[in-house]
Amino acid sequence: MNAPISRCTPYDSENSSTKMSLAKIEDRVLWLSTAMIHHANRVRPNPTGLKVGGHQASCASMVSIMTSLWFEQLRPGDRVSVKPHAAPVLHAINYLLGELDESHLTTLRAFGGLQSYPSRSKDPDSVDYSTGSVGIGATAPIWGAIARRYVDTTIGSAGGVGLNRSAGSALGRQYSLVGDAELDEGAVWEAILDTSVxxxxxxxxxxxxxxxxxxxxxxxxxxxxxxxxxxxxxxxxITVKFGALLESLFNRPGGAQLRTRILDMSNPEYQRLLRCSAEEIRLRLPGDEAGADAVSSLIVALDDDTLIQAIRNLGGHDLDALRAAYAQIDDTRPTVIIAYTIKGRGLPTQGHPQNHSSLLTVEQYEQFADELGMDAENPWGVFEENSVEGQTCRDTAARLAREKFEFTTPPAVPADIGRTPTGTSTTQGALGRTLLDLTRQAPEAAKRVVTVSPDVSSSTNLAGWLNKVGVWSPNERRNWFADDAETIMHWREKPTGQHMELGIAETNLVGLMGELGATWSRWGQALFPIGVMYDPFVERALEPWSYGIYAGGQSILVGTPSGVTLAAEGGAHQSIKTPSIGLEQPGCVSYEPAFAIDTEWTLLSGIGRLGRPDGSSSYLRLSTRPVDQTLAEVPTDPAARERRRRQVVAGAYMLRRRDKPAITLVGMGAMITETLAASDRLADQGIAADVVCVTSPGLLFEAVRARDGLADGPSWILGQVFPAERAAPMVTVLDGHPHTLAFLAGINSVPGVALGVSNFGQVGTLDDLYRYHGIDTDSIVSAALDLVGRVFHRQNHES
Known part of the structure; x- marks a missing residue:
C-alpha cells in the first residue's frame, strides 16, 4: 500500500516574488480565457450571424480558484470536474502548461474546435470530466471516486495509486468546481445525501x-x-469569505461593524456596490442601521482606490485565503469549500446583474488589454522561457504529468451459454439466471461485472446474483441476518462484492454507471456495469445516462418491469415511450427480447461491447410477463441455432414462416404471444401470416439507413428477415408507443398498421389493458383483416 501523497504547497506564502509570479499567471489565465471568447465572437468570421456566445464573466469568477488549484495543489492522481462555463479557463491553463497548441485557441465553439463545455471525448487537451448539463458534471467525481475504489479493491491498482482509507487523497482527490446556481439542481443534493458518499x-x-x-x-x-x-x-x-485587505480592515476600529454590515446586506445590494465609484460607496456602504457611524469613520480614512479594492476583496480571489482553505482539508470525509467570488471579476462587466452571457465590446477589450499589458492584436503570448512564470509553468506541467497506463483487453464474453429454456419464464427472470450462468461459464468475465440498483434488487430478480457475489463496500460489514433462516437475500457487504446499492435516486444510479463504465479509459481496467431500475423511471435517468455515454462511460441499463403489461400497478408505473428512447439514444444499442434465450443472447452481446475503445452501451427493456418458452422454437441444429442468435443480436428474426404470406405480423417483447395467436387465427381463416420477432428497432433502423447509403454498418438482417420476395402488408405491435416500429413497413414499401400504446395506462387485468390499448389478439387480427381487405379491393380495382 502506497504512502499518502504529500499535500504541502511547493510555494512559500511569505515569498513576495512567488506571490507576484502566481498573480501574473492568474492575470494571464484571465486574459487568455477572455481573449478566446472575444476571438470567437468578435474576430472570427461569422457568415450566418448566429450567436456564438461564451461566458467571459463566469470564467473570470473562477480564474483565481483554478490558478491556485492547478499551480499549487493538484497532483497527478487528482481529477477535476470544471464547471461548464469555465471551459476557456481550463483551456488557458492547459495552453500555459504546454498541453494545447496555440492553433486551438482560435477555434472555441467552432466546428472541430474547442468545445463550448469541457469534453473528454471532443476536446484536444486534458479534460477529466465532461460537463455541460447542469449538476451532472458536478456529481461525476463522486461516482468517479467510487469507481476508482472499486477497481482498486476488486481488480487491482487503479493508476498505480494504492488505497489508503486514512487519507483519501492517497487515491487522488476528486475535485468539483461548481457554480452556486448549479446547486439549485436537485440531482446535486441526491448525490450529496446518498449515505455512501x-x-x-x-x-x-x-x-x-x-x-x-x-x-x-x-x-x-x-x-x-x-x-x-x-x-x-x-x-x-470550509468557507472563504474575505481576502486579506478586508480582513485587515475588520481588525481596525469600526471593523466589526463593517463585517456585520457586509454579511447582513442582501446579495443585490452588495452587487450594486461593485458597480459604484468610491464616492457612491462612501454614501451607500455605511447603511442606516446601528454601526453606520463606525463604518463611516473607518472608510473615511481610506483612499478611493483602496476603498474600491476593499469592497471587491472576496476570499475566492485571494490566493493566500484559498491556499489556507486547501490546507484545512480533512481527507477522511468529503469537503466543500464555499468561496465568495465576483462574477466577471477584473472585467469591465464585473458584478453587473446581466453579465452572464455579455461580451466585452471591442473598446472594452482593448482597454482591458492595456490594463494587463497585453497586445489585443496578438493575444496568445506565453511567458518568457527564462522568466519565473515560465519556469513555474514548466514545473507545474512536470508535477502534473500522469503515468501512461496500458489498456487491458477485457476478458472474452461467451456469445451463448448453450442452454435452451423450457416451460414458462420471464425476460426479467432471465437476467439474473444469465449473470449466474456467466460466473460458471466465464468466471474471468463475470469478475468484471458490477451490478447497480436503486433499492430494487429483489424485485428485479437480482437476488440470486447478489447472494453469490455479495455487496460492495469500502469496508466489510457484519450481516446481522446471516443466521435468520427466513432471510432469502443475503446482504454481505465487503470490499470484493460485485453489487452496489444506492438510495432511490435514478440519477445517482446512472451517474455511477457512467463512471464505472469509464474505468477502461481512465486506468486501463474495464468493468462491465449493469444498472437495473423500473422501466418507467428510465426517462427520469435518461439525461445523466446519456451524458455518461457522451463522456465515454459504457454500461448496460436494464429497465424492468416495462409497459402496460405491469397491469395491476396502474398508469404511473407503466412505461410507454421508453422503446423509442432506446431507438434514439446515440452510443447505445437497445433491445426488447421476447424470450429468455433472447435475453441471454442480447445481454451477453451487450456485455461483450463494454470496456473497449470501440465499445458501446446497451439498454434492455424487460418484462415480468410469463411466456411459454417453447414458442421461441429455438433450432436444435448448431448452425441454425447460431444463425438465430446472430439475428436476435442484429435486431429481428423470422419466428413463423408461411407459404405465400398475405400479411406479416411483427411483434416485440411481451406482445409476441398475442402476435403468434393472431397468426394462428388468421391461418384458420385461410390467411397466411408470417411472424417476425423484433428484438431491436434501433438496429433495424440503422440497417435501413445503411442500406440506403445514409450510414455505415451492416444491413444483412433486412434481407434475411424482411426479404423483398416475401413482402406483404404489415401489422406491427408492441407494448409501447406504436411509432417505434412504424418505419418497418417502409423497408419494402408495403401498407402497414402500427399498434401500440399511446394513452396513459390503467389498472386492470392483462386482458383488460391489452383490449383497452388495442394490442390484444383481436386487435391484431382485425388490423390484419382490414389491411388484407384493402389490398384485395385495390388490386381488384386496378385490374
Whole structure:
C-alpha cells in the first residue's frame, strides 16, 4: 500500500516574488480565457450571424480558484470536474502548461474546435470530466471516486495509486468546481445525501459563490444555509469569505461593524456596490442601521482606490485565503469549500446583474488589454522561457504529468451459454439466471461485472446474483441476518462484492454507471456495469445516462418491469415511450427480447461491447410477463441455432414462416404471444401470416439507413428477415408507443398498421389493458383483416 501523497504547497506564502509570479499567471489565465471568447465572437468570421456566445464573466469568477488549484495543489492522481462555463479557463491553463497548441485557441465553439463545455471525448487537451448539463458534471467525481475504489479493491491498482482509507487523497482527490446556481439542481443534493458518499474523503467541492444566475443577482443564496446542508450530510465545510485587505480592515476600529454590515446586506445590494465609484460607496456602504457611524469613520480614512479594492476583496480571489482553505482539508470525509467570488471579476462587466452571457465590446477589450499589458492584436503570448512564470509553468506541467497506463483487453464474453429454456419464464427472470450462468461459464468475465440498483434488487430478480457475489463496500460489514433462516437475500457487504446499492435516486444510479463504465479509459481496467431500475423511471435517468455515454462511460441499463403489461400497478408505473428512447439514444444499442434465450443472447452481446475503445452501451427493456418458452422454437441444429442468435443480436428474426404470406405480423417483447395467436387465427381463416420477432428497432433502423447509403454498418438482417420476395402488408405491435416500429413497413414499401400504446395506462387485468390499448389478439387480427381487405379491393380495382 502506497504512502499518502504529500499535500504541502511547493510555494512559500511569505515569498513576495512567488506571490507576484502566481498573480501574473492568474492575470494571464484571465486574459487568455477572455481573449478566446472575444476571438470567437468578435474576430472570427461569422457568415450566418448566429450567436456564438461564451461566458467571459463566469470564467473570470473562477480564474483565481483554478490558478491556485492547478499551480499549487493538484497532483497527478487528482481529477477535476470544471464547471461548464469555465471551459476557456481550463483551456488557458492547459495552453500555459504546454498541453494545447496555440492553433486551438482560435477555434472555441467552432466546428472541430474547442468545445463550448469541457469534453473528454471532443476536446484536444486534458479534460477529466465532461460537463455541460447542469449538476451532472458536478456529481461525476463522486461516482468517479467510487469507481476508482472499486477497481482498486476488486481488480487491482487503479493508476498505480494504492488505497489508503486514512487519507483519501492517497487515491487522488476528486475535485468539483461548481457554480452556486448549479446547486439549485436537485440531482446535486441526491448525490450529496446518498449515505455512501460520507465515507469518500477524496471528494472536494469548491463552490463559486458569485450570487448570480443567468438572468439576475439571486436574492436569497445564503452561505449559512448551504453550509448547514452540507454539514448535515457529513461533509467538512470550509468557507472563504474575505481576502486579506478586508480582513485587515475588520481588525481596525469600526471593523466589526463593517463585517456585520457586509454579511447582513442582501446579495443585490452588495452587487450594486461593485458597480459604484468610491464616492457612491462612501454614501451607500455605511447603511442606516446601528454601526453606520463606525463604518463611516473607518472608510473615511481610506483612499478611493483602496476603498474600491476593499469592497471587491472576496476570499475566492485571494490566493493566500484559498491556499489556507486547501490546507484545512480533512481527507477522511468529503469537503466543500464555499468561496465568495465576483462574477466577471477584473472585467469591465464585473458584478453587473446581466453579465452572464455579455461580451466585452471591442473598446472594452482593448482597454482591458492595456490594463494587463497585453497586445489585443496578438493575444496568445506565453511567458518568457527564462522568466519565473515560465519556469513555474514548466514545473507545474512536470508535477502534473500522469503515468501512461496500458489498456487491458477485457476478458472474452461467451456469445451463448448453450442452454435452451423450457416451460414458462420471464425476460426479467432471465437476467439474473444469465449473470449466474456467466460466473460458471466465464468466471474471468463475470469478475468484471458490477451490478447497480436503486433499492430494487429483489424485485428485479437480482437476488440470486447478489447472494453469490455479495455487496460492495469500502469496508466489510457484519450481516446481522446471516443466521435468520427466513432471510432469502443475503446482504454481505465487503470490499470484493460485485453489487452496489444506492438510495432511490435514478440519477445517482446512472451517474455511477457512467463512471464505472469509464474505468477502461481512465486506468486501463474495464468493468462491465449493469444498472437495473423500473422501466418507467428510465426517462427520469435518461439525461445523466446519456451524458455518461457522451463522456465515454459504457454500461448496460436494464429497465424492468416495462409497459402496460405491469397491469395491476396502474398508469404511473407503466412505461410507454421508453422503446423509442432506446431507438434514439446515440452510443447505445437497445433491445426488447421476447424470450429468455433472447435475453441471454442480447445481454451477453451487450456485455461483450463494454470496456473497449470501440465499445458501446446497451439498454434492455424487460418484462415480468410469463411466456411459454417453447414458442421461441429455438433450432436444435448448431448452425441454425447460431444463425438465430446472430439475428436476435442484429435486431429481428423470422419466428413463423408461411407459404405465400398475405400479411406479416411483427411483434416485440411481451406482445409476441398475442402476435403468434393472431397468426394462428388468421391461418384458420385461410390467411397466411408470417411472424417476425423484433428484438431491436434501433438496429433495424440503422440497417435501413445503411442500406440506403445514409450510414455505415451492416444491413444483412433486412434481407434475411424482411426479404423483398416475401413482402406483404404489415401489422406491427408492441407494448409501447406504436411509432417505434412504424418505419418497418417502409423497408419494402408495403401498407402497414402500427399498434401500440399511446394513452396513459390503467389498472386492470392483462386482458383488460391489452383490449383497452388495442394490442390484444383481436386487435391484431382485425388490423390484419382490414389491411388484407384493402389490398384485395385495390388490386381488384386496378385490374
Amino acid at each position: 460520507a465515507e469518500l474523503g477524496e471528494i472536494v467541492w469548491i463552490v463559486d459563490l458569485n450570487r448570480q444566475s443567468l438572468d439576475r443577482v439571486v436574492p436569497n443564496i445564503a452561505a449559512g444555509r448551504l453550509e448547514a446542508m452540507f454539514d448535515a450530510a457529513g461533509w467538512q465545510v
